[in-house]
Amino acid sequence: MTVICIIICILLCFRYNRTLNYLKATYAIQPDTSFSRSGLFFWFLFEFLLCLVHSFPGLPFEVLNYPTTIQFKDSFGRVVNRTESVEYTLDTILGFVCFAKVYLVLRLFIHFLSFLNSPDIAMVAQKMDYRLSFWFSF
Numbered sequence: 001m002t003v004i005c006i007i008i009c010i011l012l013c014f015r016y017n018r019t020l021n022y023l024k025a026t027y028a029i030q031p032d033t034s035f036s037r038s039g040l041f042f043w044f045l046f047e048f049l050l051c052l053v054h055s056f057p058g059l060p061f062e063v064l065n066y067p068t069t070i071q072f073k074d075s076f077g078r079v080v081n082r083t084e085s086v087e088y089t090l091d092t093i094l095g096f097v098c099f100a101k102v103y104l105v106l107r108l109f110i111h112f113l114s115f116l117n118s119p120d121i122a123m124v125a126q127k128m129d130y131r132l133s134f135w136f137s138f
Contacts, residue, residue, distance in 0.1 A: 002054070002056070005051055005052060005054050008051045008104075009048055009051050009052060012044070012047055012048055012051060013044075013048075016035070016040055016044045019040060020035055020038055020040060023038065023040075050097075050100060050101065051101065051104075053094060053097050053098060054094060054098055055090065055091045055094040055095060055098070062087050062088070062089055063088050063089060063090050063093060065085050065086070065087050065088075066085065066086045066088075067083060067084070067085045067086075068083070068084060068085070068086055069081055069082070069083050070082045070083075070084060
């Protein structure tokens with residue numbers, strides 16, 4: 001898992017380098033603008049740190065422990081109090097953070113959806129009497 005995270009971070013560096021060069025080439029920003037002044041640095045740092053977060057093997061220790069009391073009625077109608085503890089391990093907490101990495105897949109999908117805006121694609125779809133939609137790209 002660690003190797004995959006490092007590879008993703010390296011690819012993220014290449015992506016932001018290409019984005020910066022593209023913005024300079026299209027004159028969206030000045031050609032002498034640095035990466036930190038281009039407005040991309042904050043998003044790069046956010047994505048980079050998000051991609052670095054993952055659960056390391058061998059760290060299943062308990063982080064939070066909440067004792068809770070559950071009150072319910074049994075089949076005879078008696079009220080029963082039961083005290084249990086809810087444990088949150090580091091792996092559980094990092095798993096929720098890692099779930100945010102789904103945005104990478106969504107961003108890639110949105111990037112490849114952008115070809116639907118091409119006039120050539122629209123012309124072909126019109127000739128074939130087909131309506132372009134999400135399901136077409138999916």
